Amino acid sequence: xxxxxxxxxxxxxxxxxxxxxxxxxxxxxxxxxxxxxxxxxxxxxxxxxxxxxxxxxxxxxxxxxxxxxxxxxxxxxxxxxxxxxxxxxxxxxxxxxxxxxxxxxxxxxxxxxxxxxxxxxxxxxxxxxxxxxxxxxxxxxxxxxxxxxxxxxxxxxxxxxxxxxxxxxxxxxxxxxxxxxxxxxxxxxxxxxxxxxxxxxxxxxxxxxxxxxxxxxxxxxxxxxxxxxxxxxxxxxxxxxxxxxxxxxxxxxxxxxxxxxxxxxxxxxxxxxxxxxxxxxxxxxxxxxxxxxxxxxxxxxxxxxxxxxxxxxxxxxxxxxxxxxxxxxxxxxxxxxxxxxxxxxxxxxxxxxxxxxxxxxxxxxxxxxxxxxxxxxxxxxxxx
Amino acid sequence: xxxxxxxxxxxxxxxxxxxxxxxxxxxxxxxxxxxxxxxxxxxxxxxxxxxxxxxxxxxxxxxxxxxxxxxxxxxxxxxxxxxxxxxxxxxxxxxxxxxxxxxxxxxxxxxxxxxxxxxxxxxxxxxxxxxxxxxxxxxxxxxxxxxxxxxxxxxxxxxxxxxxxxxxxxxxxxxxxxxxxxxxxxxxxxxxxxxxxxxxxxxxxxxxxxxxxxxxxxxxxxxxxxxxxxxxxxxxxxxxxxxxxxxxxxxxxxxxxxxxxxx
Numbered sequence: 001x002x003x004x005x006x007x008x009x010x011x012x013x014x015x016x017x018x019x020x021x022x023x024x025x026x027x028x029x030x031x032x033x034x035x036x037x038x039x040x041x042x043x044x045x046x047x048x049x050x051x052x053x054x055x056x057x058x059x060x061x062x063x064x065x066x067x068x069x070x071x072x073x074x075x076x077x078x079x080x081x082x083x084x085x086x087x088x089x090x091x092x093x094x095x096x097x098x099x100x101x102x103x104x105x106x107x108x109x110x111x112x113x114x115x116x117x118x119x120x121x122x123x124x125x126x127x128x129x130x131x132x133x134x135x136x137x138x139x140x141x142x143x144x145x146x147x148x149x150x151x152x153x154x155x156x157x158x159x160x161x162x163x164x165x166x167x168x169x170x171x172x173x174x175x176x177x178x179x180x181x182x183x184x185x186x187x188x189x190x191x192x193x194x195x196x197x198x199x200x201x202x203x204x205x206x207x208x209x210x211x212x213x214x215x216x217x218x219x220x221x222x223x224x225x226x227x228x229x230x231x232x233x234x235x236x237x238x239x240x241x242x243x244x245x246x247x248x249x250x251x252x253x254x255x256x257x258x259x260x261x262x263x264x265x266x267x268x269x270x271x272x273x274x275x276x277x278x279x280x281x282x283x284x285x286x287x288x289x290x291x292x293x294x295x296x297x298x299x300x301x302x303x304x305x306x307x308x309x310x311x312x313x314x315x316x317x318x319x320x321x322x323x324x325x326x327x328x329x330x331x332x333x334x335x336x337x338x339x340x341x342x343x344x345x346x347x348x349x350x351x352x353x354x355x356x357x358x359x360x361x362x363x364x365x366x367x368x369x370x371x372x373x374x375x376x377x378x379x380x381x382x383x384x
Numbered sequence: 385x386x387x388x389x390x391x392x393x394x395x396x397x398x399x400x401x402x403x404x405x406x407x408x409x410x411x412x413x414x415x416x417x418x419x420x421x422x423x424x425x426x427x428x429x430x431x432x433x434x435x436x437x438x439x440x441x442x443x444x445x446x447x448x449x450x451x452x453x454x455x456x457x458x459x460x461x462x463x464x465x466x467x468x469x470x471x472x473x474x475x476x477x478x479x480x481x482x483x484x485x486x487x488x489x490x491x492x493x494x495x496x497x498x499x500x501x502x503x504x505x506x507x508x509x510x511x512x513x514x515x516x517x518x519x520x521x522x523x524x525x526x527x528x529x530x531x532x533x534x535x536x537x538x539x540x541x542x543x544x545x546x547x548x549x550x551x552x553x554x555x556x557x558x559x560x561x562x563x564x565x566x567x568x569x570x571x572x573x574x575x576x577x578x579x580x581x582x583x584x585x586x587x588x589x590x591x592x593x594x595x596x597x598x599x600x601x602x603x604x605x606x607x608x609x610x611x612x613x614x615x616x617x618x619x620x621x622x623x624x625x626x627x628x629x630x631x632x633x634x635x636x637x638x639x640x641x642x643x644x645x646x647x
Contacts, residue, residue: 286466302481377524
């Protein structure tokens with residue numbers, strides 16, 4: 001039995017296919033057609049049902065034979081996604097009519113995808129480029145299956161659009177409203193978020209240096225900074241709108257309040273992070289406050305400061321979007337979400353959420369990349 | 385400054401009491417010591433005997449609570465501000481974000497030397513500790529022994545005449561330690577610096593020093609000062625000669641006497 005290497009995903013996928021065959025009809029129209037063979041009823045998967053079942057079973061069997069891992073992953077990848085594509089494209093026009101075998105087949109295809117990711121995760125390629133490619137492929141397959149299952153379930157089960165639109169509809173909405181989304185991003189991110197982030201983080205940083213330099217500020221200011229961090233943003237936002245007007249300035253003010261404190265606390269902690277020995281060393285050089293700060297304490301604080309910058313990158317986005325719920329010109333991501341949800345345009349709400357998630361990830365990613373470049377020396381980055 | 389060779393370090397009736405939560409702790413009591421130019425003086429004793437504290441007082445990292453200390457004829461604080469000494473710590477304490485050459489350049493940058501002067505001194509001191517070719521490496525890419533050598537280069541870079549070393553090889557294995565001891569002696573012979581060296585290893589102290597200061601704890605004080613009779617030229621196998629063993633025995637006796645006071 002040396003040529004066989006069973007996996008539970010493949011075995012379960014075959015079992016699910018067998019159950020699906022036993023249950024028969026994949027959709028209500030097909031069941032009706034089977035019940036009344038004389039009537040000419042159009043139903044989905046007329047020609048592809050056997051193909052899909054065959055693909056799953058063949059791929060599952062092939063994956064259990066001892067073949068090179070790359071080939072195994074390739075077969076699983078192609079078959080799982082081909083089946084998923086056939087399933088989703090076949091249900092078009094018959095939304096909400098799917099029966100149990102439809103979901104069984106979806107689950108079987110998902111199991112093959114799972115097995116594919118498991119095989120890929122087990123690969124230990126020598127070449128750096130292959131390793132980099134794997135680092136991208138594995139999360140990509142993972143993310144793709146979230147979308148595939150979301151799409152197949154919402155359409156197969158006919159989930160009401162208001163509750164959860166399928167990702168394809170959200171994608172179409174994004175593609176169709178690029179100018180509106182672009183204007184919202186410009187208003188919310190390029191004006192309120194960036195400005196608030198830079199000013200809030202910068203103010204937190206400068207305050208931390210001041211508190212470090214001037215002892216009475218350290219005793220007086222830090223507890224007050226603590227209190228500022230406890231301010232509920234929902235309560236502050238309308239006041240900021242009253243103070244700074246409807247436009248982006250009031251949102252930037254909310255972002256400043258939100259990002260100030262994480263930066264203050266982290267920088268204060270970071271400035272205390274350099275070791276006694278290193279500080280004694282600077283003392284033996286008769287180094288003054290500022291040279292010691294610039295050459296020793298700030299570099300040692302860099303991991304803490306970048307931590308704050310990463311936390312702030314997501315806080316800033318949340319702050320700006322929530323603040324727009326309390327009054328804004330007729331543009332902005334928060335404004336769009338609050339008005340479109342009232343008009344039942346749920347796909348537009350999801351489109352804004354997707355754009356916000358993408359923008360937030362890019363923002364975070366850029367900060368993380370800069371962090372890797374600056375704190376290359378830190379054990380967490382250089383690995384050991 | 386009287387006498388033939390001016391004292392580099394002169395301490396008289398030096399005392400230091402730390403105020404702790406458990407009451408005052410007398411780290412140093414009544415220390416009288418004069419170190420002349422070009423000497424290699426080791427401080428040896430059990431932990432808690434104040435040998436590191438004494439070195440830190442010389443470096444003005446601690447303030448004495450009684451008595452006086454002068455370094456190069458100045459107060460310890462003035463000497464520190466004039467960068468009169470290089471200090472080597474128990475660990476290398478290199479900055480991980482700087483390459484070896486930038487680490488060696490650190491004191492030179494703070495002292496405001498010109499770029500050309502910095503380059504010249506970095507090259508010279510890295511040659512001195514046999515680290516040429518590692519200028520562009522980061523500290524975490526080097527072994528512990530090389531890191532400690534880089535930290536010695538950093539202490540030598542600004543050409544202070546006094547080198548204070550606080551158990552610099554304590555964390556290294558014996559083979560590396562022997563090697564670095566040998567190199568340190570060569571370096572001392574070449575540069576004619578005054579070296580104060582804290583250790584808890586008897587062979588290390590005897591092998592390196594022209595004078596060995598034996599200290600004992602509670603309160604930290606000098607219990608014996610032993611003048612070495614070994615020649616200046618010292619191969620590693622000098623440690624098997626009867627002369628070496630006799631000095632080592634005297635140091636051991638001195639340490640034991642300090643301990644019995646405790647019991």
